[in-house]
Amino acid sequence: MWATNLKVVAIVLGTLALYTLIANKIPQVQSEVPQTLTLGANVTPEQLVAAGEKVFNGIGGCTTCHGLGTRAPNLLTDEKGAGTIGARCGKREAGKSCKQYLYESLDNPTAYVVAGYQPIMPVMTKQLSPEQIWSVIAFLESQGGTIDVTGDDIAKAKQLTPGASPGNSGGSTGGGAFAGGSTDPKAIIQAAGCLACHKLDGQGQVIAPDLTHVGSRRDAESIRKKILDPMSSIAKGYEKLAGIMPKTFGSMMTASQLEALAQFLAAHK
């Protein structure tokens, strides 16, 4: 009987050990609490890269499009022989250094759109703090290039955007308006990144309802309500995607921007 007992104990312990071993052999990822990102004037390139990698893989949400292949260029792998992003960023636009190009792509993404891709990228400087933006740039430079981001870049950016909340862990920008407060609906749509999910006049993605003829389905009031409270009504056939649209747009644009956008879309019959 002792032999049987020992065998049973050995099987139980062996099975538990096997599962524990496998779970410890796979990559270990801990979900951290978002921390305030503070990078001083003497920040080292290594510190910037480490912080940038976290933002890139986490709060920045960059991998949603840039990590999955088809929606945007993969920044960490070679693209058509041009190398990784650090190697190719300085050759994208004539007269622009790698650092300038990367900052432009985060601050004004439509200024240059890589051939074969749609202009769907939102304005990241509206969503991330200067520390986060510049650390991401340092991280991207480190992918095959030279890191020339310094603490000065962060300090200058802070002077330009004194209202920016250092370490704002993403999401609400506390009322800072899109596109510098412009009431041009196209600029608002671009800055808000609407085309990352919606299609409009042949541009954008088809994840969410096509907005090309949205005016035939909704009036301005309904569109306004939908932007302010995305869960207030769900388009037929898209029930499974309910909840995907950010609820923060209402607090990220001015009243006149919201009105301009609602009227513009309502006119798309």
Add this chain to the structure above:
Amino acid sequence: MTDNAFVLLQAAADTTRAYGEFPVIGARQFVWITAELHLMFAAFVLGVPMFAVVTEAIGIFGGDDRYDRLSKEFTRLLLVAYSATAIWGALLVFGLSTLYPRFWAYLTAIFAPSMWVYAGLFFVESFTLYLYYYGWDRWKKGRAKLGHWTLGILLNVWGTTVMFIANSWLTYMMSPPRDITPTTDPTSIKLWHAIANATWMPINVHRVIANVVFGGAIVGAYASYRFLAATSDEERAHYDWMGYVGNFIAMSALIVLPFAGYWLGREIYQYDQSMGITMMGGFMSWLWVIQAFLIAVLFLTGNYYLWIGMGRIPGAERFRPYTKYLLMVLVLGAIVWGTPHTMIADSKELAAMGGSHHPFLGALGVMSAKNTAVNLMILTTFLSFLLYRRANTRPVVPWAKSGTIIQGAMFALAAGVVLFYGIRGYFVEAIVRIGFSVYQVLAVLSCIVFVTLIDILMTRGAQSLGAIQWGKMPPRSQYALFILAVTFTWLMGLMGFARSGIRQYWHVWQVMQDTSKYAATPALGYASKMISLCVLIFLTLVAFVFWLGGLAEKSTFVPLTPGASPGTRGASHVGH
């Protein structure tokens, strides 16, 4: 005031005593262990009565006394298991109220009335159990027996209601109604509004089915131990049969469990896309590879047990050549299901792979391939059951041949539908692809229902090729049952971690933030150690419960056969 600002203020306000500390192991670990063990024992005391009441019914309406004795044998074990459940529950409540007082005060502000009902029902449930067990021999005939069976049903009703109440608390933590924000006064929240949250019913259904699986698996493990320890052929035959029944119930319920899991996953996505992404494509993505491995172990071990079992059935040799093909489908299915897809990878890993997905294997890691794989594995397991069921019979109805052809056609049709939508899924938008899984599931479920129906009708009055030789099983088959029980229990711990972990640093998702030093959600390696520890404690305590059950048995029966040898004594106890 914005929600974010409120959260910051909330964190700043934590200079008041929001958290306590537990010596040596820490507060989170204490709550983790007590919650996990409470849940495991609760699953035991819910799953086993479900098992007991079904087997008692088979005994009553089928006229087979073995089932009645089996039912009673297990109900005896429940008496001690109830105490263990209550003890771990009390430890959990003390742990929460002393180590997480702010969070506990928040929960009680909303759910207090349901907690009183919960405690009251636990009381009622315990006394129903006492009546059920101690009244077994008194109410054993005629209408009284039906009354006794009704007590068993009531026991399940109380137990399930208790579980539903507890589920409302934990699902509220996951998916509080959207109108509740960090600034909402908890005392102003309507109780039913909080209970009927988005994930409550999917969790309820998922847990009911999972408890049946768990109950069956524990019964199987108990039976396998008794089989290995048996000293007579009669005893061995009894426990072999009991192990088969336990495994049958566990595997049958396991087949439908993925569908309930799919519903729960869909509700999580619908409630909050980011929570769904965290679960499937975020920091928890590797967890599903481990889950795939565990499910593969369950399917392979469950089928292996059935295939070995066919060795004791006269006539089963006809079907033996097919098992290698079944094994092939199961192994291929497991490999596809375990293929990673949207994983968090660092830049070196991405560079080495040439992209975020492997150029070849990436195509197998998507849901189209995985849904196809798991549905084919379910169909294969069902086919194993069918072959087992048919093993010692030869249908005599005139339409037997055409019936078998129709059954075969149904399998082929179901597999065809599964494959068609699996392949088609690669060529359509995600929103369309999601809907395809419903057709796949419906095809498999319809096949299971209609093939079973035809089989029942077809094997009526069938010619027997010989009785099942219960007890003629090699020991390795019994060790397979142990592996099943350990794997089910470990899987329960893992899924509990997934469900709780996707809240990340929130006690209540986006309403109450965890500002303790344990707010970060640990990686899977650490979680696996905690899960293994909990499973080990649970199984040790369950072994103790079983040993106590054996003590009671001996004290009752040994004096009746004072001169008997161990071999004959074993043959005379209640379990036979």
